[in-house]
Amino acid sequence: MTSATLSRIRQNQIAHLIANGKRLDGRGLLDYRPINIEMGLIEKAEGSARVSLGKTEVMAGIKIEIGEPYPDRPNEGVLTTNAEFVPIASPEFEAGPPTEDSVELARVVDRGIRESKAIDLEKLCIIPGKKVFIVFIDIYVLNHDGNLIDASALAALAALKNTKIFKYEVKDGEVVIQPGFEELPLVNYPVAVTVADIGGKLVVDPWLEEEEVMNARLTISFDKDGKICAMQKGGSGALSPEKIIEAVKIAKDKSEELRRLVVKNA
Amino acid sequence: MSTFYENREIVTPGDLLAEGNFNAGPNTYKVGSRIYACKLGLVEYKGRLVSIVALNTFYIPSVGDLVIGKIVEMDIHGWTVDINSPYLATLRAQDALNRPYKPQKDDLSEILDIGDLIQAKVIAFDRTRDPLLTIKEPGLGKITHGQIVKVSPAKIPRIIGRKGSMISMLKKETRCNITVGQNGLIHIYGRNPEDERIAVLAIKKIELEAHTSGLTDRIAEMIRKERSGGR
Amino acid sequence: MSNVRLVDENGIRTDGRRLDELRPIRLEVGVLSNADGSAYIEQGKNKIIAAVYGPREVHPRHLALPDRALLRCRYHMAPFSVQERKSPAPTRREVELSKVIREALEPAIFLERFPRTSIDLFIEVLQADGGTRAAGVTVASLALADAGIPMRDLVVACAAGKADGYIILDLNDIEDKEGEADVPVAYMPSLNYVSLLQMDGQLTPKEFEQAFNLALEGCRKIYELQKQSLKAKYLAIKEAVEEAES
Numbered sequence: 213m214t215s216a217t218l219s220r221i222r223q224n225q226i227a228h229l230i231a232n233g234k235r236l237d238g239r240g241l242l243d244y245r246p247i248n249i250e251m252g253l254i255e256k257a258e259g260s261a262r263v264s265l266g267k268t269e270v271m272a273g274i275k276i277e278i279g280e281p282y283p284d285r286p287n288e289g290v291l292t293t294n295a296e297f298v299p300i301a302s303p304e305f306e307a308g309p310p311t312e313d314s315v316e317l318a319r320v321v322d323r324g325i326r327e328s329k330a331i332d333l334e335k336l337c338i339i340p341g342k343k344v345f346i347v348f349i350d351i352y353v354l355n356h357d358g359n360l361i362d363a364s365a366l367a368a369l370a371a372l373k374n375t376k377i378f379k380y381e382v383k384d385g386e387v388v389i390q391p392g393f394e395e396l397p398l399v400n401y402p403v404a405v406t407v408a409d410i411g412g413k414l415v416v417d418p419w420l421e422e423e424e425v426m427n428a429r430l431t432i433s434f435d436k437d438g439k440i441c442a443m444q445k446g447g448s449g450a451l452s453p454e455k456i457i458e459a460v461k462i463a464k465d466k467s468e469e470l471r472r473l474v475v476k477n478a
Numbered sequence: 479m480s481t482f483y484e485n486r487e488i489v490t491p492g493d494l495l496a497e498g499n500f501n502a503g504p505n506t507y508k509v510g511s512r513i514y515a516c517k518l519g520l521v522e523y524k525g526r527l528v529s530i531v532a533l534n535t536f537y538i539p540s541v542g543d544l545v546i547g548k549i550v551e552m553d554i555h556g557w558t559v560d561i562n563s564p565y566l567a568t569l570r571a572q573d574a575l576n577r578p579y580k581p582q583k584d585d586l587s588e589i590l591d592i593g594d595l596i597q598a599k600v601i602a603f604d605r606t607r608d609p610l611l612t613i614k615e616p617g618l619g620k621i622t623h624g625q626i627v628k629v630s631p632a633k634i635p636r637i638i639g640r641k642g643s644m645i646s647m648l649k650k651e652t653r654c655n656i657t658v659g660q661n662g663l664i665h666i667y668g669r670n671p672e673d674e675r676i677a678v679l680a681i682k683k684i685e686l687e688a689h690t691s692g693l694t695d696r697i698a699e700m701i702r703k704e705r706s707g708g709r
Numbered sequence: 710m711s712n713v714r715l716v717d718e719n720g721i722r723t724d725g726r727r728l729d730e731l732r733p734i735r736l737e738v739g740v741l742s743n744a745d746g747s748a749y750i751e752q753g754k755n756k757i758i759a760a761v762y763g764p765r766e767v768h769p770r771h772l773a774l775p776d777r778a779l780l781r782c783r784y785h786m787a788p789f790s791v792q793e794r795k796s797p798a799p800t801r802r803e804v805e806l807s808k809v810i811r812e813a814l815e816p817a818i819f820l821e822r823f824p825r826t827s828i829d830l831f832i833e834v835l836q837a838d839g840g841t842r843a844a845g846v847t848v849a850s851l852a853l854a855d856a857g858i859p860m861r862d863l864v865v866a867c868a869a870g871k872a873d874g875y876i877i878l879d880l881n882d883i884e885d886k887e888g889e890a891d892v893p894v895a896y897m898p899s900l901n902y903v904s905l906l907q908m909d910g911q912l913t914p915k916e917f918e919q920a921f922n923l924a925l926e927g928c929r930k931i932y933e934l935q936k937q938s939l940k941a942k943y944l945a946i947k948e949a950v951e952e953a954e955s
Contacts, residue, residue, distance in 0.1 A: 312808040315801045323909045428816075430906065440917050443892070443908035448815040450902035453925060460914055488943055490936045491817075491854050492862030492899035505859065507819075514899065516819065516859035518939050533943060535857035536745065536764065538823075564764035564826040605824050606775075632857065689943055690950045 223425050227411045235415070235422070237266075242462060244417045249366065249473055251374045259375025259396065263367040266419055267357035269301075272367035274375045274396075275348040278387055281341065289336020289344040293322035295351040295364060302356040316446070318351065321365045323442035324402035324433030325349070330372065335397040338380065343387055345377060347396070358419035361431050361444075362470070365404035370474045372398055402441055403470045405463035406431040409451055414459055416466055427451075430459045434467035436475075481523055488689070489515045489530065496528045503529025519632075520689055533689060537563045537631040537661040539609040543600045546626065546663035547611070549592050554581050557590055559598070562628070562661045565608050569598065573612035595621040597657060597665065617657075624655070624667030625674050629685045631662035636688040637681060644684065644694050651701040652677040676704045713887050715872040722872070724753070724881060731867070731879045731927055736848070736938035738855050746856025748938075750848035753881055754838035757845055759852040763828035778823040782811035784845055786834040806842050813846045813866065813895035813905035819859040828858060839882035840868045846895045846905060847931055854939055863935050864904060866895035867927035869920040871912060876919045878927045892917070894924040898932045 218226075226236060233241055245266030254260035259274030281288060295318035297305045310318075325331065336345040349371070351364045376393035408418035408426040418426055427449030433442035440460070445451065451459075479498030483489060493515040495506060502508040505517040506528055515521065519530040539545070539561065547567060551558035556570040571579040574589060590596065597618050602610040613619045629637065638645045638658055649656050654668035654677045664681060668674040680697050687693055716722055726732070732753030741747035744760035767773040784806040788794050810832065818828070830852070832845040843866035850864045870880045872888035885891050890910025896903050903925075912920065 310801075310804075312804050315804040316808055319801065319805050327909050327911060428812075428904075435911070439911045439913055440908060441911050443906060443917075445809075445903070445906040446812065448812055450816040450897060450900075450904040451906075452901055453903060453921070456903060456906065456921070457918060460917065464914060488940045490863060490939050491860040492897065493936075494899060507859075507861065509900075514861065516861065517857060518854050532857055534746075534855065564766065564823055566766060630857075687946055687950055690947050692954065696950075 218421055218424050222421065226421060226425050230410045230413050230415060230422075233413075237419070241413060242416045242466065244466070244470070245419065247366070247470075247473055249370050251370050257371075258377065259371045259373075261367045261370035261374065263363050263370065265359060265363040265366070265417065267355060268359060268363045268419075269354040270360060270363040270367045271352040271354060272364065272371035273350045273352065274371045275350070276375070276377050277346045277348065278338065278343055279346045281337070281344040285333075286341035287337045288333040289331070290346040291322070291326060291331060291333065291349070292346065293318045293325070293349040293351070293368070295321070295353065297353050297356070297360075300355075301353045305353075305356070316444070317361055317364055320361055320431060320433075320442060320444045321351065321368050321404070322349070324365055324404055325368065325372070327441035328400040328402040328433070328435035328439070330369075330398055330400040330402055330435075332397045332399055338387055339382060339385065342385075347375075356420065358421075358423050359406055359417050362404050362406050362417060365402070365433065366470060366474065369401060369403065372396060373474055401436045401471050401475050402433050403467045403474075404431050404433045404442070405466045405470065407459040407463055408447075409449065409455060409459075414455065414462060416462065430456060430463075432460055432463040432467075434464055436471065438464060438467075481528070483521050485523055486520045486689075488519070488533075489521045490518050491516055493521075495521055495530075496523070499526065501527050503527045505530035505532050531635070531689075532632045534630050535632040537561070539563055539565065539567070539600045539603045540660070541600055541603055543660040544657070545598055545600060545611070545661040546621070546657070546659035546665055547596055547598055547661070549590050549594045549596065552586055552590075552592060554586070557586070559596065559611060561598075561609065561611075562631070562663060563609070565603075567598075567600070567609040567611050569596070569611045569613065573601070573610070573614055576614060590620060595626060597621060597659070621665060624665055625678065627664045627666060627678050627681050629662050629664065629681060631660065633685045633688045634658060634660055634662060636693070637664070637684050639694060644697070647694055647698055648677065648680060648701075651698055652680065676701055679704065713883065715884055715888060716875050716877070720875070722877065723883060728875050729878045729923060729926075731930060732881065734931060734934055736851065736934055738851050738938050739942060744852070744856075746852045746854070746858070748848045748851035748855055750844050750851075752840065752844045752847075753879075754836055755834070755841055755844045756836040757832060757834050757841060757848050759830065759832045759845065759848040761828065761830050761849075761852045761856040761858065763856070764823040764826035764858070765829070767825065767827040773825045773827070776824050777820040778818075779827040780811055780815055780818065780820060780830065781827055782807050782814070782830045782832070782849075784810050784832045784834070784842070786837060786841075790834050790837045806845075809905055809907065810842060810846055810849065814849060814853065814864055816902065816904050817850070817860045817862055817864045817897055818853065819861070822859060828853075837882070839880050839885040840893070842866070842905075843868045843893045843895070847935065851935060851939060862897035862899045863932065864895050864897055865928045865932040865935055866893060866905060867924050867931055868893040869924035869927065871910065871916060871920065876916065876923060878923050890916075890920065892920045892924055894921065894928060896925055896928040896932075898929050
């Protein structure tokens with residue numbers, strides 16, 4: 213059956229299992245699906261990564277360009293994050309302008325990276341007020357099987373981790389590219405963890421069908437020191453304050469697990 | 479068992495009205511043993527029934543309702559009628575004609591055209607389809623003279639009054655024919671424009687002060703003043 | 710830390726407020742005659758109007774849901790609402806805020822009661838000074854209640870955050886831009902449910918809990934103002950009538 217709406221039997225099945233602490237694929241309520249990370253697979257990009265989270269597949273590509281800084285931040289490089297929900301990823305995705313879901317995802321991933329100050333933007337300044345590096349983070353969703361946010365945030369982090377910037381020299385106010393590369397100055401490792409409320413039970417890494425029955429979800433991004441740098445509630449339901457505090461505790465532990473997949477000794 | 483407001487006190491959505499063995503009446507809802515308000519309105523406690531008389535609402539059709547509507551569209555099967563509701567209503571040709579409908583011969587626009595006002599009755603409505611109307615009963619059909627006044631559907635019960643007390647007083651004092659549509663539209667047909675004007679004034683005042691007491695007498699008083707002092 | 714001093718040594722903020730003080734709020738219900746429901750809020754320098762059309766027939770028809778009403782929400786800022794003119798075209802921020810505001814209000818509305826209709830909600834920011842999404846949720850709830858749309862509770866929203874190391878309530882524009890964190894929260898106080906929660910900045914989990922609880926307190930205070938403003942028009946009429954009688 214290809215329609216997006218879950219049959220009532222399926223909805224009940226999922227809810228019933230979760231009430232008993234189990235999920236359809238045998239996971240525990242707080243377990244992530246198997247995660248696989250591949251880095252540097254797109255040589256033409258300055259950085260890249262592909263993450264598979266169960267059957268969800270997301271790629272992130274980093275492109276570096278030279279451009280002008282924002283007028284109110286003349287000594288800082290520019291970071292911009294975009295996400296594309298391309299039609300191959302799901303029968304629900306159509307070609308066209310970004311949907312609110314893809315805009316939200318891009319902004320939440322961006323927030324985690326920006327607020328944790330993962331990239332030292334001042335180090336990306338070339339000529340103050342005139343020329344800086346612009347870091348384009350482009351998230352490309354290849355297959356949607358739930359929890360795109362966590363997969364995308366992980367892919368973005370992994371892509372940034374293997375990003376190389378070309379060396380340069382400033383001659384007579386012009387930027388001249390030199391041979392050789394430098395690693396992107398990455399000083400923090402933000403990770404997003406999404407927790408869903410299904411029938412009053414908190415569940416980590418909801419997959420597609422769980423997302424359809426969930427009441428609401430809460431995504432929390434943590435930096436390497438356990439500080440929260442972004443949060444986003446999503447879904448048409450509501451959460452009690454107690455559940456929110458509980459979700460934050462659960463997410464903190466899981467964030468450490470995820471970070472270790474990208475940064476071996478973090 | 480406890481109630482938390484005075485009878486006819488104004489409450490807002492989310493206000494906890496009662497807790498215990500109570501029943502949730504119109505515009506309230508129950509969670510466990512608690513009854514909450516879902517609309518802005520006056521709370522009424524009648525024995526075990528807790529309900530709210532909403533101060534403002536929109537019209538959801540009920541089978542049997544008398545409504546006043548405007549023809550907005552038509553095709554060979556009938557007409558689409560705006561009845562001041564979230565749902566557009568349908569008037570089929572067979573519910574408008576007292577004889578069999580012959581699509582090749584009958585020109586529906588000669589019976590009712592776009593822009594015409596009608597007095598109709600709701601004969602069917604449920605969650606899966608739009609409301610169905612009829613104008614075949616006596617008293618129903620195209621409105622050809624008089625005035626239409628629009629009020630919030632929430633005020634209609636007050637305009638009718640307990641056992642029709644308000645509407646009877648209005649008809650008597652203004653000497654107008656007044657037909658009240660459940661959907662908030664009221665048809666006034668008087669012997670002259672002045673009588674109709676006073677009727678409209680009275681209805682508008684009832685709408686504004688519907689939540690106060692002693693209204694019937696105050697309105698009757700106002701009408702008499704308008705007639706004499708209005709010169 | 711910012712270059713601007715946001716809180717002085719006496720715990721007083723740039724606009725003279727204490728750490729846990731709300732900006733002055735003014736609410737008015739039923740301000741537009743054409744909309745089915747409307748309301749206006751002033752919170753500090755924020756000036757926002759909300760209007761509801763609906764429930765009504767869905768256009769385009771194919772978007773109609775068979776079992777519930779479709780809630781559509783548009784959060785939009787007027788070009789003159791901010792210091793530097795904002796282009797009228799929807800920005801990504803407005804797209805995101807339209808979504809989170811809609812999701813803040815959805816759990817409160819009895820959507821299942823109006824299948825195949827749409828409830829269209831418009832939030833227009835006439836002047837912005839930080840915390841517009843929270844003020845937008847607060848005023849939108851009033852517009853929905855004004856339209857007579859059945860709701861489980863009013864939804865009220867307020868933001869808390871951190872500036873110069875202090876946890877503060879109801880951030881204004883400069884605190885939002887230069888501070889360390891911003892946590893907007895939307896809440897249904899009677900039912901004790903949170904329907905909007907975002908955070909950007911840096912907070913330890915403990916600081917987050919403090920800011921979160923402070924925001925909920927702010928919400929409860931604004932909730933009382935919401936209730937008063939809904940009843941205001943009718944209470945005034947009642948009083949006038951009773952005075953005329955006596």
